[in-house]
Amino acid sequence: MSRIDEKFAQLRSTGTKAFVAYVMAGDPDFDTSLEIVRGLPQAGVDIIELGLPFTDPMADGPTIQLAGQRALEGGMTLSRTLDLARAFRETDQSTPIVLMGYYNPIYSRGVDRFLKDAKEAGIDGLIIVDLPPEEDSELCLPAQAAGLNFIRLATPTTDDKRLPRVMQNTSGFVYYVSITGITGAAEADAGDVAPEVARIQKAGNLPVIVGFGVNTPQKAQAIASVADGVVVGSAIVSQIAQGQSPADVLAFVKTLADGAHRA
Amino acid sequence: MADDLFNSFMTGPDENGRFGDFGGRFVSETLMPLILELQEQYDLAKTDDSFWAEMHDLWTHYVGRPSPLYYADRLTQHLGGAKIYLKRDELNHTGAHKINNVLGQIILARRMGKTRIIAETGAGQHGVATATVCAKFGLKCVVYMGAHDVERQAPNVFRMRLLGAEVVPVTSGRGTLKDAMNDALRDWVTNVRDTFYCIGTVAGPHPYPAMVRDFQSIIGKEVRSQMMEAEGRLPDTVIAAIGGGSNAMGLFYPFLDDQDVSIIGVEAGGKGVNAKMEHCASLTGGRPGVLHGNRTYLLQDDDGQILEGFSISAGLDYPGIGPEHAWLHDIGRAQYVSITDIEALEAFQLSCTLEGIIPALEPSHALAHVMKIAPELPRDHLLCMNMCGRGDKDIFTVAKALKFDMSEGD
Ligand SMILES: Cc1ncc(COP(=O)(O)O)c(C=O)c1O
Numbered sequence: 001m002s003r004i005d006e007k008f009a010q011l012r013s014t015g016t017k018a019f020v021a022y023v024m025a026g027d028p029d030f031d032t033s034l035e036i037v038r039g040l041p042q043a044g045v046d047i048i049e050l051g052l053p054f055t056d057p058m059a060d061g062p063t064i065q066l067a068g069q070r071a072l073e074g075g076m077t078l079s080r081t082l083d084l085a086r087a088f089r090e091t092d093q094s095t096p097i098v099l100m101g102y103y104n105p106i107y108s109r110g111v112d113r114f115l116k117d118a119k120e121a122g123i124d125g126l127i128i129v130d131l132p133p134e135e136d137s138e139l140c141l142p143a144q145a146a147g148l149n150f151i152r153l154a155t156p157t158t159d160d161k162r163l164p165r166v167m168q169n170t171s172g173f174v175y176y177v178s179i180t181g182i183t184g185a186a187e188a189d190a191g192d193v194a195p196e197v198a199r200i201q202k203a204g205n206l207p208v209i210v211g212f213g214v215n216t217p218q219k220a221q222a223i224a225s226v227a228d229g230v231v232v233g234s235a236i237v238s239q240i241a242q243g244q245s246p247a248d249v250l251a252f253v254k255t256l257a258d259g260a261h262r263a
Numbered sequence: 264m265a266d267d268l269f270n271s272f273m274t275g276p277d278e279n280g281r282f283g284d285f286g287g288r289f290v291s292e293t294l295m296p297l298i299l300e301l302q303e304q305y306d307l308a309k310t311d312d313s314f315w316a317e318m319h320d321l322w323t324h325y326v327g328r329p330s331p332l333y334y335a336d337r338l339t340q341h342l343g344g345a346k347i348y349l350k351r352d353e354l355n356h357t358g359a360h361k362i363n364n365v366l367g368q369i370i371l372a373r374r375m376g377k378t379r380i381i382a383e384t385g386a387g388q389h390g391v392a393t394a395t396v397c398a399k400f401g402l403k404c405v406v407y408m409g410a411h412d413v414e415r416q417a418p419n420v421f422r423m424r425l426l427g428a429e430v431v432p433v434t435s436g437r438g439t440l441k442d443a444m445n446d447a448l449r450d451w452v453t454n455v456r457d458t459f460y461c462i463g464t465v466a467g468p469h470p471y472p473a474m475v476r477d478f479q480s481i482i483g484k485e486v487r488s489q490m491m492e493a494e495g496r497l498p499d500t501v502i503a504a505i506g507g508g509s510n511a512m513g514l515f516y517p518f519l520d521d522q523d524v525s526i527i528g529v530e531a532g533g534k535g536v537n538a539k540m541e542h543c544a545s546l547t548g549g550r551p552g553v554l555h556g557n558r559t560y561l562l563q564d565d566d567g568q569i570l571e572g573f574s575i576s577a578g579l580d581y582p583g584i585g586p587e588h589a590w591l592h593d594i595g596r597a598q599y600v601s602i603t604d605i606e607a608l609e610a611f612q613l614s615c616t617l618e619g620i621i622p623a624l625e626p627s628h629a630l631a632h633v634m635k636i637a638p639e640l641p642r643d644h645l646l647c648m649n650m651c652g653r654g655d656k657d658i659f660t661v662a663k664a665l666k667f668d669m670s671e672g673d
Contacts, residue, residue, distance in 0.1 A: 055569045056441065056554060058448045059291045065435055077566040103289060104553045108567025130553065132295040134279065134288050155293040157455055162296060180293055181453040 003096040003124045004172040018229025019260035024051035024067035026076030039250040044257025052101030061184035063234040078105045082121040089122035098125040115146040125149035167204040184234030188213035194226035217259025224263035272519035280469020285586035288468045302470040332489035337617045345640035349650040359652035360510040362392040367478035372459035379403045379458045383447040385440035386578030387419025389463030394428035404428040407447045410438035437571040464507025465585030468556030479513025502527040503649040504629040508585035510651035531579035532601035543572030544601040545584040559589040575604040576624035606631040623652030
């Protein structure tokens, strides 16, 4: 059982929805970022989505693009991102970390070497935006063999014909992208999301977490109430961009987590 | 290689969009169904005679095809070696080869019922061609163009706006072609239902590299028959400049299985391939990676972060190259070289004064390599270079580089 599976088992036993927080590794710098990440579980975060900076984040809006640029300008790399995860694991053995990013930095390092290093650093799962099921042999299958969860995105364009293919090699949970668009753009609507989540839950035995366009505690609650959990990214990253202290960022995260946990 | 063991180089890509290890479909899940639909529709169109009949009709009456194959006699004499032919794709409507491909994609978009067309552009030639064909068919057109390119290709920006297109300056990254492509992809994931993404080169996820190549192959097909008519045989060398590689693929593809025809692609060497990062020669100075939906050679750092290239030519300023070129490079069927800004500027001027042709900066790179190799080749060596664009768009850039003050007059 992976750390992610354990987390969901535990949440299920208490009837709680999952709150997932996304932050970009190394934003605005390594130390501040580590301080924020270390505080996330205390602020109510059940699963940490750690952004891997990339120069060309095709699926991200300006907020996360700029976060990646800040991190890269601060010297962030794939190795430093794994360092950050490793440092977090020194004090927390139970909160799952999912690495979210794009394939090229991983491909550049070499898949086998990456998987070994990621596992050893305490990473539990991967969300790689530009690896659809059609490219499963690249990283998805080797990752599962190495004991890492590979979490797939399902989207409003994933129709019933395609859904089985998307579910096939997915593990941990499914990330439902609630809008057609980039991160931080449109606003998700719980009414639209509910039937989609039900459709995906039916297609597989995995928790469905909803993200994109969730930016307030109320939204987090509304979305979480129709899914197994909710992800917030851009809204948190915006706080960091505005130069809020880690304490203030974490206080904001807590309001979101509380919202989701009220669901 | 014995003839009976000969494998065709023209069968790619495979069903997964791979040319050897290159190509593929590295896109987000939101786009995947769209790309599969595009592939299905393109497969139907390409075996449909009525599709090609419409293409040929427009190529003939709207674009002005076939473009001439011109024997450049003064250039030939000046260089004193190979017999130089120029494929005059700069005479096409809108001034470059780009419209060959745009017509194909827009006809396909219309068949698919799409009403909104988006495109990325570097030099602005693909943007102008897309805006042009959209105007002709009454389609909404949005062109993403790096802010830096908006500045250095101002005449083309105005052209696009005259043609009714919306030009969106892209400020992410360093504001060049790669960043424009990112923003076009971001538009596409947002507007999935009504929008067709018209890619301007042989890059992007499958089926784009193959589809754009097929549309541009009219160039090489014409050269084959025109050269047969002029010389009674095929050329010995074909040569073209490479940004993403579409004009080059269009010229090369029909010759891939003619083993006696040597094939040379010319990348932008900027300030020199050794100078750190100040070039766009993905094959000579990069290594394999994944960007914009395909695996190919890329300019990148040790961490797999993509580097911004550098070239005087906005149309070559792209850190990648089409996957089919990456494959042809690896298997050795084509040779890839690079030419610096300074060499290209010299070729630009030579073409003006010797042949009365003001070339775009992109084919000036190819011409600069012709200048290097032609003198060493025998007089009966037939060398065909793709003059893929005209230089109107570049006169301000060239004036600046040559320190010519346009306001002075004479
Ligand atoms: C005249 C001309 N040639 C070449 C290119 C580079 O593109 P490709 O390598 O796809 O032909 C451009 C791109 O804008 C161009 O305008």
